[in-house]
Amino acid sequence: MQSVLLAVDRLNAFIGKAFAWCIVILTLAITYEVFRRYVLKDPTTWAYDVSLMLYGALFMMAGAYTLSRNGHVRGDFLYRKWSPPTQARVDLVLYFLFYFPGILALIYSGWGYFHLAYMLNEHSSFSPDGPIIWPIKAVIPITGAMMLLQGVVEVVRCLICMRDGDWPQRLHDVEEMEKVILEEAANRADREGTTHGAL
DSSP, X not given: OHHHXXXXXXXXXXXXXXXXXXXXXXXXXXXXXXXIIIISSOOOSSHHHHHHHHHHHHHHHTHHHHHHTTOSOOOHHHHTTSOHHHHHHHHHHHIIIIXXXXXXHHHHHHHHHHHHHHHHTOBOXXXXXXXXXXXXXXXXXXXXXXXXXXXXXXXXXXXXXXXHSSOOOOOOOOOOHHHHHHHHHHHHHHHHHHHHHXX
16 A cells, blocks of 8 residues: 555656746746846747746646645644644544545636636737647646545545554655754754763
8 A cells, every 4th residue: 555655656746846847947938038128128928928827837736746745834833742643633634624625626617717718729818929828727627636646645644644553654855954953953962962871
């Protein structure tokens, strides 16, 4: 079971990291726009739309990756004081009360937005040469599907934690600086305690 959970984590990590390249493209597009606007006095007609679409794609497609790394915001001042099985029980209830209904609504409405935009070959109205926008609207139901899949994985993790008393292993590739600093301080205190004990 753990290999299946980690496989979904890896899939969402691959998608999240692939869409992270939108930052580079976004930076280049905005830099080009600034150069055209302020140096050449000839602004582009597409930079606003493209920057909005790239940022939206990045934000949406990183959601499942963030969930796979347990990186979404939560009330940690309460949550971290609870035992892992209590955390799992609360998470399980919240997934079914709020998460899954919201994700299913995202998929349903996102598909409608995408389908209508595709049928009309909708273009952006924010600029004279507005680019087609159905590709970015297609990202909405895709994001919902990936978030739904990752949500199922998280529910399985909750059930395993409730059964075993501890959270199953996750993939980790990024750590918050706060956690790294606290771990280094704890290791340093352990080393100093060992050194003083030996003297």
